[in-house]
Amino acid sequence: MSKKDDKLLKWSSIIATIGTVIIATTALITVYVTLKAWQIQREDARPYLSLKESPQVTVQKGVQFEFKFNNVGIHPAVNLSSQTVVFEQNLQQKPTHNERYDLVNEIPKDTSSSLVISLTPEEIEENAYYLVVLLQYIDPVIDRQYQQSLLFKWNGITEGKAQAIIHVQAQEKEKISRYLETNQINFN
Structure with a gap:
């Protein structure tokens, strides 16, 4: 493998890692927002x-x-x-x-x-x-x-x-x- 191929593999690995981090962060934010919305909805249903x-x-x-x-x-x-x-x-x-x-x-x-x-x-x-x-x-x-x-x-x-x-x-x-x-x- 040439140095050029090595660099390309390294950069594609970095880009893939960054993409995975972004997707994981987005998933965590989605879960957090969903839980907050569920808590608010549950609180709105309380007896009053x-x-x-x-x-x-x-x-x-x-x-x-x-x-x-x-x-x-x-x-x-x-x-x-x-x-x-x-x-x-x-x-x-x-x-x-x-x-x-x-x-x-x-x-x-x-x-x-x-x-x-x-x-x-x-x-x-x-x-x-x-x-x-x-x-x-x-x-x-x-x-x-x-x-x-x-x-x-x-x-x-x-x-x-x-x-x-x-x-x-x-x-x-x-x-x-x-x-x-x-x-x-x-x-x-």
Whole structure:
């Protein structure tokens, strides 16, 4: 074999190696992009509980707040637990209500579930209150736990009529968080 043939063989070997590296790199990038897309698609299918309608307030021998949630995700939600904390908007007193509820049934896609908070006349006065609802549930398809926190305020009872529940403003979130921390209210 001549030197010229040797050089040609060497260069063709180098070009073939570079081509193989490029193809292998392209394959790895394709696998990575496919896995990321699959993870995003799987996460998009997670259960997500959304309020179906505005929370209802009923005054009869105390006060009842009813929240109707709808699973707008594709996967079902299982082992739903909620913790509700109710406290005065002046943030000076201990919580009026701090309860945990557990639901054993799964909540499939497009299915509703209700959460009712009942306060006795002794627990409630004609003051303004914050209501904090923490939802925890598991996606059984990917075995992952999710949390959602909902913050509301209620201006109490005026002239015998229950006021509507409304969402808190962004600037109120920090003082609610501080109140919960100060009163050692943990959501677990």
